[in-house]
Amino acid sequence: MLVVKNLTKSFTSHSGTIMALDNVSMTIETGQFASIIGKSGSGKSTLLSMLGALDVPTSGSIEVDDIDIATLSATKQTSYRAHKIGFVFQHYNLIPNLSALENVTLALEFGGMPARLRQERAEQLLRDVGLNDDEQRRRPSRLSGGQQQRVSIARALANRPAIILADEPTGNLDSETGKKIFDLLHSLSRSENTTILAVTHDMDIAGKTDKTFRLKDGKITT
Amino acid sequence: MNVVSRGTRNAFRSPLRTGAIVLMLAISIGLILSMLVARGSVNAKINDVKATAGTAVTISPAGIMGFAGGGNPLTNDQVATITKTAHIASTSATLSDQLGTTDTNLVASLELGSFGRRQQRFNSSAPTSARPAPTPRTTVTGTTNPNSISSSGSTLKLTQGATIDGSSSQLVALVGSSLATKNNLTVGNTFTAYGKTVTVMGIFQTGNTFQDSGLIMPLATVQNITDQAGAVTSVVATVDSSDHVDAVVASLKSALGDKADITSQAAQAAASVASLESIASLALAGVVGATIAGAVIVLLAMVMIVRERRREIGVIKAIGGSNSKVIGQFVTEALTLAIVGAIVGLGLGVVASGPMTNSLIKSQASTAQTPQGGINGSARAFRGGLNQINTNLTEVTSSVTPQIFISAIGITLLIAVIGSAVPAWFIARIRPAEVLRTE
Numbered sequence: 001m002l003v004v005k006n007l008t009k010s011f012t013s014h015s016g017t018i019m020a021l022d023n024v025s026m027t028i029e030t031g032q033f034a035s036i037i038g039k040s041g042s043g044k045s046t047l048l049s050m051l052g053a054l055d056v057p058t059s060g061s062i063e064v065d066d067i068d069i070a071t072l073s074a075t076k077q078t079s080y081r082a083h084k085i086g087f088v089f090q091h092y093n094l095i096p097n098l099s100a101l102e103n104v105t106l107a108l109e110f111g112g113m114p115a116r117l118r119q120e121r122a123e124q125l126l127r128d129v130g131l132n133d134d135e136q137r138r139r140p141s142r143l144s145g146g147q148q149q150r151v152s153i154a155r156a157l158a159n160r161p162a163i164i165l166a167d168e169p170t171g172n173l174d175s176e177t178g179k180k181i182f183d184l185l186h187s188l189s190r191s192e193n194t195t196i197l198a199v200t201h202d203m204d205i206a207g208k209t210d211k212t213f214r215l216k217d218g219k220i221t222t
Numbered sequence: 223m224n225v226v227s228r229g230t231r232n233a234f235r236s237p238l239r240t241g242a243i244v245l246m247l248a249i250s251i252g253l254i255l256s257m258l259v260a261r262g263s264v265n266a267k268i269n270d271v272k273a274t275a276g277t278a279v280t281i282s283p284a285g286i287m288g289f290a291g292g293g294n295p296l297t298n299d300q301v302a303t304i305t306k307t308a309h310i311a312s313t314s315a316t317l318s319d320q321l322g323t324t325d326t327n328l329v330a331s332l333e334l335g336s337f338g339r340r341q342q343r344f345n346s347s348a349p350t351s352a353r354p355a356p357t358p359r360t361t362v363t364g365t366t367n368p369n370s371i372s373s374s375g376s377t378l379k380l381t382q383g384a385t386i387d388g389s390s391s392q393l394v395a396l397v398g399s400s401l402a403t404k405n406n407l408t409v410g411n412t413f414t415a416y417g418k419t420v421t422v423m424g425i426f427q428t429g430n431t432f433q434d435s436g437l438i439m440p441l442a443t444v445q446n447i448t449d450q451a452g453a454v455t456s457v458v459a460t461v462d463s464s465d466h467v468d469a470v471v472a473s474l475k476s477a478l479g480d481k482a483d484i485t486s487q488a489a490q491a492a493a494s495v496a497s498l499e500s501i502a503s504l505a506l507a508g509v510v511g512a513t514i515a516g517a518v519i520v521l522l523a524m525v526m527i528v529r530e531r532r533r534e535i536g537v538i539k540a541i542g543g544s545n546s547k548v549i550g551q552f553v554t555e556a557l558t559l560a561i562v563g564a565i566v567g568l569g570l571g572v573v574a575s576g577p578m579t580n581s582l583i584k585s586q587a588s589t590a591q592t593p594q595g596g597i598n599g600s601a602r603a604f605r606g607g608l609n610q611i612n613t614n615l616t617e618v619t620s621s622v623t624p625q626i627f628i629s630a631i632g633i634t635l636l637i638a639v640i641g642s643a644v645p646a647w648f649i650a651r652i653r654p655a656e657v658l659r660t661e
Contacts, residue, residue: 054540054655075544081654082542093537097235102223109224110542155541 002028002051002163002195007060009046009218020046021057022218028211030162031193033186035206038215044199045167047215051197052085052165053077064162082110086156086194088185090168092148094140100126100151101136104158111159125154129184146177153184157192164188166198170205178202225547229554233562240559243523247563247637248570250516255571255630257508260579262626264502268495275491277461279310279471282483286455289320289341296482298452303477304459309466314367314388315454317444320359321437327414330358331404332435360401361436362415364444368396370458371438372428378438383409383424391442393420398434399427416447464488501582513633516563520641524556528645532652539654549646553638556645560638568630 009021020043028034038044049055051062053069061068069080087093094103104122113121126136129150140148149169156164166185170178182205189196198209206212214221234240281304285293295317305313321328332338334356342356363371366388372378378385378396386394395415397407402425407413411422420439428434445451461470467488474484528535538548 049655052540055653078539078542078544081540087540089537093533093540095534095537097232098223098228105223106228106538106543107541110544110547115224159542 001030001063001065002026002197003061003063004051005061005063007047007050007062008058009043009050009055010058019218021050024060024215024218024220026213026220028195028197030195031189032210033189033196034198034211034213035209036197036199036213036215037201037203037206042215043218044215046218048165048167048197048199051163052087053080082107082112083159084162086158086161086164088149088152088156088164088166088169088198090171092140092145092152092172094148094151094155096140099137099139100131100143100147100154103140103151104155107155107158113159122154122158125157126151128157129154144177145173146181149173149177149181150184153181153188157188157194160192161194163195163197166196168199168201170200170202178205182208225550226554229551230558232551233555233558239523240562243519243559244563244566246519247516247560248566250512250519250637251564251567251630251634252570252574253512254509254516254633255568255626256575256578257505257512258626258629259571259575260582261502261505261509262623263579264498264505264582268498268502271491271495271498272464272488275464275487277464277467277486277488279459279461279467279474279484279486281457281459281474281478283455284481284483289318294481295450295453295455296457297454300478300481301452301454301457304457304474307459307470307473307477309462309470310459311462313457313459314365314370315441315457316363316365316370317441317448317450317453317455318361318363319444319448319450320361321415322359323357325416326360328360328401328405330360330435331398331400332358332360332432334358361432362395362439362444363436364439364441366441368426368438371426371433378426379428380424381427383422386423386438386440388440389442390440391446392440393418393443393447394423394439395420396424396426396438397422398436398438399425400431400434401436418447504582509633513637516560516634516637517640520556520560520637521644523559524552524642524645525648527555528552528648532656535649535652536654536656539652545650549649552645552649553642556642557635557638560634560641564631564634567634568627571630 004024004026007021007024008019011018011020022043024043024047036044036047046055050057050070053072057070060070062070064080064084069077072080094100095106098106101119101122104125105118108118108121109115123133123136131147131150131154135143135147140151143151149172153164153169156166164185169185170181173181185196185198186208188194198205200206281296283293283295285291286295296315301313301315304310323330338358339356342359365371368385368388369378380396381399382402383396386392386396395413397405402408402422405413407422407425409422409424412419413422414420415437426434426438441454445453459470459474461467467486471484471486471489474482478484535548539545
């Protein structure tokens, strides 16, 4: 279960202090598929980076399975990202000189899986998201946007994370492919009992998730 | 795939850039190896020359060089002072003289020639037209150590008979091979010198025409028959250790003052190798310069690569990659570039080091010559040593020794480490949150 309490993140700029997140509280049950909607600059990505231990909050707490990740040391945050979190980015962010298979095994390496088991696990994950053997050996530049996002999802699932954080996962895809990716994430949340939190602009997609949070000026409005 | 294999693979991610970096590094590393080889070869030669120099110190009467110059020979007291000087292990003293046609029944084996004639026109105060006609002469060297006549400084080679006791005053002689042939002398024959009958004890051969045309007799014998009691024209003193040569020279200069000219092989050798030492310094500066250049090349290349892959580094950190793993990957990449550069560079260095060393030596060779004068008597041994020094100076051979190779590889690794240290710092500062911010 993911519990966020009174989360605040402020930045100091020339024009003064900017409150990117202002006293945000939310709870997502294990296995739920939740979405965050909001305009550009509303604090969606900042919230996601806090939940993914990519950044530290100014105040408040983020509890994942009863552990407050905001207070973890840098080393433990790295371990948390490797084992408990899976990221899916809008621009996929695959390593360009590694094949689809190697991109997934890279996450498995960081997750501490023994080298002899990584290949088989990565192949299985890529098959699960719909990439055949030939496509698995291709570099990202030789895959379509949809295929790259599937690789990104397989990489996010690699270490059986507690939470998958998806930042506009369909934002760079056509509507048909975007729907397929959404369906894939949705089915995974059910089959793997993984909590998924997706930031999106697409109201159709947001409407199909178990829970939707609306962010405005750093605050949860619904 | 692990950190090392990823780093190695990344090094070849952009073939054009990799090629350019490797080429620059190769030139730098090739220069490092060439300079190391030049320095190693020159230093080895400097040590050789200094070792060859030995510990001999020559003391000559001030103003006298062989049969030329003017002044007074060294006296018994001065020789005694030399012998008693601390750290002098042994001495050999000589007195040289020339036997004219009226002084001996021997026929000189050296042709007079224009040089000989020129020398003898100064032997008379009479006007040129009234001077006696020059005649060929035979050099006689009285010495306490007959071996000191050897031009190479080693034991005198006898083709017949046995050597003589230099400390005796017997009327005995060793005859040079040319002189013996000219006069049909063999061991046991006699000849006259200044009215005395001298017995031939042996025939020697040095390969030097001047020496092989002369006589060697005990020092006291020559002093007696030439009425020069106690006179000595040259003393070669052997110092007990090379560490004491400078001190001995200083003591002798202090004791003998301006009555004697004192030179040591070590001082001559030091002067001779000064130019080689400047080459060694130049080579060291080259090594340092090329190392800095190599490190800067790797540094700039890695900074450029890290800046270019900022997002990628953020992604790796976001999916659980630790700083140490990311830094390890980039250090491996820098090492791979350095190693490939080193392989090419060491190959270039092996090919270029010989010509480069020779070129450096040739450019300095004209300043590396030891001045020579008309040294005579037992100083020939000293001169023999200096001749060897000069030969050695011009025979610097470049060679890539395992130590030099290991040094070059060590410097290459140093270049990679220095070159990747700053990029590593950049990497550690990249925060994974930047991946989301730059979406």
